[in-house]
Amino acid sequence: MKILIALGTALSLTMAAAQADTLADTLTAAHDARLADDPAWADLLQYEPYPITGHLRSLADDKGFFNAPDGARNPTAELDATLARLFEPARPETPDEHPQCRFPARHHWLRQRLALSPMQLPEQPCPRLEKWTAEINPAGVTLVFPSAYVNSPASMFGHTLLRIDTPEQTEATRLLAYTINYAAKADATDGFTFALKGLTGLYPGALSSSPYYAKVREYSDMESRDVWEYRLNLTPAETRQLLRHAWEIGATRFDYWFFDENCSYMILRLLDVARPGLRVAKQFYWTAIPVDTVKGVVAMPDLVTDIRFRPSTGTELAHRASRLTPTSLDAAIAVADGRRTPQSLGTDTQAIEQLEFADRLVSLRGHAGKLDQDEALARLKAIQIIRSQLPTIDTGAIPVPPRPENGHATGRAGLATGRLDGTNALFLDLRPAYHDLLDAETGYARGAQIRFLDLGASQREGQGWRLDRFLPVDIVSVAPRLSWTQPLSWKVRFGWERTLGARRATGPMVAGGPGAAWEWKGLLGYVFLENQLLGHGDLQKHWAIGSGPLAGLLWDVGAGSRLQLEAGRQWFNDRRLDRSTARAHLRTRLTPRDNLVAGYEWTHIELPDTDRAERRLTLGWQHYF
Amino acid sequence: MKKLLFPLVVFLPVTAFAAANNIGSCGLGSKVFEGQRGLAPQVLAATTNGTFGNQTFGITSGTLGCSQDGVVTSAWKTAMFIDGNKSQLARDAASGQGETLDALAALLKIDAQDKAAFVSLTKARHAEIFASVDSAETIATQLKAALQSDARLAKYADAV
Numbered sequence: 001m002k003i004l005i006a007l008g009t010a011l012s013l014t015m016a017a018a019q020a021d022t023l024a025d026t027l028t029a030a031h032d033a034r035l036a037d038d039p040a041w042a043d044l045l046q047y048e049p050y051p052i053t054g055h056l057r058s059l060a061d062d063k064g065f066f067n068a069p070d071g072a073r074n075p076t077a078e079l080d081a082t083l084a085r086l087f088e089p090a091r092p093e094t095p096d097e098h099p100q101c102r103f104p105a106r107h108h109w110l111r112q113r114l115a116l117s118p119m120q121l122p123e124q125p126c127p128r129l130e131k132w133t134a135e136i137n138p139a140g141v142t143l144v145f146p147s148a149y150v151n152s153p154a155s156m157f158g159h160t161l162l163r164i165d166t167p168e169q170t171e172a173t174r175l176l177a178y179t180i181n182y183a184a185k186a187d188a189t190d191g192f193t194f195a196l197k198g199l200t201g202l203y204p205g206a207l208s209s210s211p212y213y214a215k216v217r218e219y220s221d222m223e224s225r226d227v228w229e230y231r232l233n234l235t236p237a238e239t240r241q242l243l244r245h246a247w248e249i250g251a252t253r254f255d256y257w258f259f260d261e262n263c264s265y266m267i268l269r270l271l272d273v274a275r276p277g278l279r280v281a282k283q284f285y286w287t288a289i290p291v292d293t294v295k296g297v298v299a300m301p302d303l304v305t306d307i308r309f310r311p312s313t314g315t316e317l318a319h320r321a322s323r324l325t326p327t328s329l330d331a332a333i334a335v336a337d338g339r340r341t342p343q344s345l346g347t348d349t350q351a352i353e354q355l356e357f358a359d360r361l362v363s364l365r366g367h368a369g370k371l372d373q374d375e376a377l378a379r380l381k382a383i384q385i386i387r388s389q390l391p392t393i394d395t396g397a398i399p400v401p402p403r404p405e406n407g408h409a410t411g412r413a414g415l416a417t418g419r420l421d422g423t424n425a426l427f428l429d430l431r432p433a434y435h436d437l438l439d440a441e442t443g444y445a446r447g448a449q450i451r452f453l454d455l456g457a458s459q460r461e462g463q464g465w466r467l468d469r470f471l472p473v474d475i476v477s478v479a480p481r482l483s484w485t486q487p488l489s490w491k492v493r494f495g496w497e498r499t500l501g502a503r504r505a506t507g508p509m510v511a512g513g514p515g516a517a518w519e520w521k522g523l524l525g526y527v528f529l530e531n532q533l534l535g536h537g538d539l540q541k542h543w544a545i546g547s548g549p550l551a552g553l554l555w556d557v558g559a560g561s562r563l564q565l566e567a568g569r570q571w572f573n574d575r576r577l578d579r580s581t582a583r584a585h586l587r588t589r590l591t592p593r594d595n596l597v598a599g600y601e602w603t604h605i606e607l608p609d610t611d612r613a614e615r616r617l618t619l620g621w622q623h624y625f
Numbered sequence: 626m627k628k629l630l631f632p633l634v635v636f637l638p639v640t641a642f643a644a645a646n647n648i649g650s651c652g653l654g655s656k657v658f659e660g661q662r663g664l665a666p667q668v669l670a671a672t673t674n675g676t677f678g679n680q681t682f683g684i685t686s687g688t689l690g691c692s693q694d695g696v697v698t699s700a701w702k703t704a705m706f707i708d709g710n711k712s713q714l715a716r717d718a719a720s721g722q723g724e725t726l727d728a729l730a731a732l733l734k735i736d737a738q739d740k741a742a743f744v745s746l747t748k749a750r751h752a753e754i755f756a757s758v759d760s761a762e763t764i765a766t767q768l769k770a771a772l773q774s775d776a777r778l779a780k781y782a783d784a785v
Contacts (some may be wrong), residue, residue, distance in 0.1 A: 172727030250684030390752035392721035
């Protein structure tokens, strides 16, 4: 017996010694292979170089993500510490807490790169991770991009997520696949707190998974956003590595930053880990606007294998409406309104189309909160009972719009020459993001404008450069009213503008208001009630509040040109300030990245001591970047 | 009375829906209509990409109701699917075609040769199956009953 124990002790001691030897050998091998300098190791640790010094630091804001005390900044120390921890003995009681289970992607990569056999480095069981992976059943990856929805330019900034496709997935079962989604874990209840915290990294980001159908319902039905699906050529093995990394990230705190460390950036970094050497995130060091990241992914050679369009309820409704004559459309709307019974439509193919249209319209209104839930459900039931007694029909294919990656780049710079207030002048414009009403619409939502950090400056002959405009946010939604939907148009912007004319300094202001829009043969007309609160030293009380009408027109003149006409008048409470404006802007596309622009603006400012008009005439060039 | 109830509870069919006291913890009972109303949610969507949908689970979040670490526990898959797609299913069933109907057929493992019969059944018995669209539990119970009463499709009733 004693001999046996002695033998056993000796054996385990030898094994421990052998393990220590293996670890020492492994460390040497890792150093020889310079693994700590491998970009793939940097991706696994979410390292990024500092802007100027180039020193690495990890984006993870969580000590638990590292094994070395200085792991967040020291790739070599983290590599050594990680290897040592991977060799830790098994934990039969809490297997999921073993470092191999906490850091499965690093473990997998190191094991592969160092060709470690299970004899050298015993494989630890990770029951939770294994169960999770088995349930997701990964075979491939699809990048999902929900585009903007009508009347919500804010959504135009977009979002991206991943769908993990399964081996035998069909058109029918892709709804059941799981998604990997990165979003801010928001807790505030008012919009301003949300916005502020989202912009300043005060929310933690959280990685979550949900069935794809839950996301489809969210985007297609609740928000009415069209969804684009980009199937990627990731192999099952690469997809499994992506999931391992998602598992590591899931348990780690990352601060969420709206412009750079956002959903789309995390998605790209997951792809980089899945396929070492892909390095697609690198292109988006400063900002990662979702649609730009989609462009980046599509531009990678052979990465995208298939592109699908998933129309939203709103898009489908528009398609269904286009299949009905005005009279039958009115009848269908009457059914949705509850003014007419579904039975009264009859039983022919046209009636079926009308019933299906009415069904979708009631749903859309239910989601938009324009119809009480019980009322909506009762109408749906009445429609569907009649519908279910009629045969199945073909309702045609929904036309696929231009793809978002074919739209203009989101950054734009402009240089123009012209006259301002009677003298020659130069004008500079910079719009880091995103899209405005004058830009080409391809790939963007019609009638939607969202500008971030928009800057304008001018130099008049004999004078220095002056700031004309700085608008952190400028949103306009021109949503045409149709027979079946009457959306409210709206606009809001804040920042600094030269509201009192070219001779007075810029002042802080906030402006916005409701409006309405109509479309007729491609001509988009709109009216707004423009309210404005402004501050300026030349005002009696140093501030003023005003309001007045604004009317405008958007007209696509030929294929590559667009004309915008606007006129408005505002009356203010301060010293009977009164302001009228009229402007015309024309943009013509020269190349996909360049525009020729011409503009004329007339402003009339009436104050008790001044009553003057000034003109601004510009001719210039714009470049997208 | 309690004694009388107890065996009844025990002998109820052990489907996901029968475990009634679990429904709340599964996050079932999602609203038929949800949407972004007003400006504040739009600002939220733009600046945080925050989600407000149901059935979203944190990865490595552990066991929560009917999910574990971010995936739906197998026994609840059909229940969760019906709950998340109630009004879409009702619409697809009424028109006899659609993605959610196809996915439901796949979840119930309905063979290709029985698919048309399944679609016909959900169309023909729409009024019963979708009698109350806001209750996933009623839809599932009625669907199960409809399947059971159909000679060809009865074998799929247990999958609901």
